[in-house]
Amino acid sequence: MPKVLIATKLNPVATELLTGAGLEVEVSPGLDEDALAAKIPGFEGLIVRSDKVTRKVIAAADSLQAVVRAGTGVNTIDVAYATEKNIQVMNTPGANSNSVAELALAFMLAAFRRLPYADGSVKAGRWEKSSLMGNELVGKVLGIVGLGNIGSLVAAKARGFEMRLIGFDPVISESRAGEIGVELKSLEEIFEQADVISLHIPLNDKTRGMIGAELLSRLKQGALLVNTARAETVEREALLTFLKERDDVRLATDVFYEGDVEGDKDLAAIGDRLVGTPHLGASTVEANLRAAQAAGEGMRDFLVKRMVRYPVNNLEIPPDLHPRFLELTHLIGQIAYYNIGGDQPHEVRITCYGRLNSHIDLLTCYLLKGLMDIYHNEVISPGDAESTAREYGINVVKRVPDDTKGYGESMTIDILSKKDEYRETSIRGTITQEGELKINRIDxxxxxxxxxxxxxxxxxxxxxxxxxxxxxxxxxxxxxxxxxxxxxxxxxxxxxxxxxxxxxxxxxxxxxxxxxxxxxxxxxxxx
Known part of the structure; x- marks a missing residue:
């Protein structure tokens, strides 16, 4: 019987899913690197959240087959060494999006009404009502940088506060922005016009340090910068210098720079202009439940069925899935890209017929990875593909097949675009008995x-x-x-x-x- 180690605090639903499938589970949260390395021998599966799965831990794992990250980012896992040791790494994209979006709104309210300082003042026995005048969100301009899944959720919630929404995203279309009530602007215009700027961008080579001294200098009097994404998207020294020079600007952040695991004393020095939390974006009961359920399902399906839901590295292909179906998703994506004139997709639909439908999650990952590679020249892991697609505002739909059509083991991919004009393409393909990629239908x-x-x-x-x-x-x-x-x-x-x-x-x-x-x-x- 395979054994799974849950080395983190996780909703019990994960344990229930695994034990219900006949797997043996041990829950041991809070292990440091040495303790985890000593504990891991004999376990086939490992589930973590932000816990570090280092080279030392992987080297000590004599039976490990899979690591599941209950969340999206895998920067705490040595994926390269796991791949070298033939260990499948998976994640659970999208489970935390709403929690992060709500935290961004909570930051705005806390900063505008000076709640952290007011709370501390009352608890200290002071009554400073006259000096704690705040501001309302109604009518304020919110600039959202990154209009993907989380950014779109922030926009939806901010509309309830009657804020005016402007946003920046290099790939989103005007029509998609209009659907979520956001007026597209340049980064420079956002920093000049917004009362609040909320960052929702992934960290990569293009976004690292993209917000520097020049952009910060454009901030309005009394502006608030909210960061629930990645600290490194803002140039650290430029931010510190700017906050010292401009005592009217406020910062609300849930993320700190690499190495600042206990916060940032330099940032703390700006006093009550800072609202900080210790990386609590995903720390809600509901997000924990979603992540735990997805992690439990991912580990169960891998160890019991050899199915991969959201792969981070390219390893395990289920024995009943022809490996060329993964290539087929990329080929269909290529043809679809040209068929809609290279426009950014608004919606991607995938339908898998016959026994292929049991692998729809895996095939969706590879389809979206191929599309992200083509559209954005950004090589990402299959496991990050769905969350990345949603970050770019692409709606992903996995459709229920009608197997009475007699398509056998095949897949249909529909891509819709609304960038300049409405375009749609639909392509169906399969694998021949000789193992060749075959396109059956185009539109x-x-x-x-x-x-x-x-x-x-x-x-x-x-x-x-x-x-x-x-x-x-x-x-x-x-x-x-x-x-x-x-x-x-x-x-x-x-x-x-x-x-x-x-x-x-x-x-x-x-x-x-x-x-x-x-x-x-x-x-x-x-x-």
Whole structure:
């Protein structure tokens, strides 16, 4: 019987899920590195929250197969060494989003009404009513930096306080921003116009230190900066210097800089202009319950069914899942990207038919990872893909299949975009008996039966006689040979030509083809 160590304080639902599946569970929270390394031998599973799973711990784990982080970030886990030791790492994205959003609003209320200082004053026996005049949130301008899942939740809650909402996100569309009631602005405009700025951006190479002295200098008189995301998105020295120079600006933060595990004495020096909490964003009963349930389900499914829900590293593929289905999600995502003109998706829907539906969580991770790689040139782990997609304002829908359609083991992916104009694409694919990636349908073209490979050219146009000859002639004029071609029509009189060539089609030849056949859509891609 596999054994699972829960090395953190976690809602008992995780233990109940695991023991209910016949697994042996031991709960031992609060272990330091040495104690965890001494404890871990003999356990197949390990569940943690912010606890550190270091190289030393992993090296001591003689039976460990999986680590589940009850939360999103895995910076406390040595994922690279876990991968080297063939240990699957998973997380539970999205479980904490609402708790973080509520904390951001709590910070605004606490800072504007000076609640921490007032509370301390009363407890000290003072009655300083006249000196504790505060401000209302009604009518104030809230600038939200990062309009993903958490930022959107903050916007929804702030509307209840009748705040005016402005926001910055480099990838969100005007229509998506409008849906959540936010007017898009540049970062500079937000720092100049907002009474409150709330940060909800992930930490990566692009965002590390993105808020520095120049932006801070633009803050309005009496502004409040709220950070429930990552401390390192704000340049530390610039922030400290600025707060010393501008005694009118306030800071509310739940996050501190690397190494400041006991807070930051330099920040504490600004006194009651600081409202600080010790990384409590996810510390609610409800978030703990959601994270515990997801962690328990993830560990149970891995150890009992060899199913992976939200992988952080690329290891375990269930034995009843053909590994090329993971490649298929990326291929369909590529074609979908070009089909909607490269627009940022507003919604992604995935439907898995037959036995494939039991792996929909894993396939969704790989689909979204592929889309994030394509759209944002940001290589992320599959386990972070769903939360990252939601951070970018993408709604993710896992649909219930209708297996009476007889599609066998296949998947359909629908992508909707509303950036400039409404666009939608729907693509279905499968794996052949020979293990090849096959596209069955593209939008209204129901019998594509395409096995893409190498250099591919797609053209969509009104059907007419001679189209293939015109395309072939244009390719031949450039010394390009056709290796394979699929041509099909729909009920509306449109046609699609999917052509594999022996080399890349140059821009001049591509333009010649477009001039010859007048497609309403065309693109090239490399498979």
């Amino acid at each position: 209204t073209f129901l019998n594509v039966d395409l096995v893409p490979s190498g250099h591919m050219l797609f053209t969509y146009q009104k059907d007419r006689v001679g189209l293939i000859n015109e395309i072939s002639s244009a390719l031949s004029s450039g010394g390009i040979n056709i290796l394979n071609i699929r041509f099909t029509t729909d009920k509306k009189g449109n046609s699609v030509a999917a052509i594999q060539t022996d080399k890349e089609v140059g821009r001049d030849i591509f333009q010649a083809i477009k001039k010859a056949v007048s497609p309403y859509k065309s693109f090239m891609m490399k498979v």
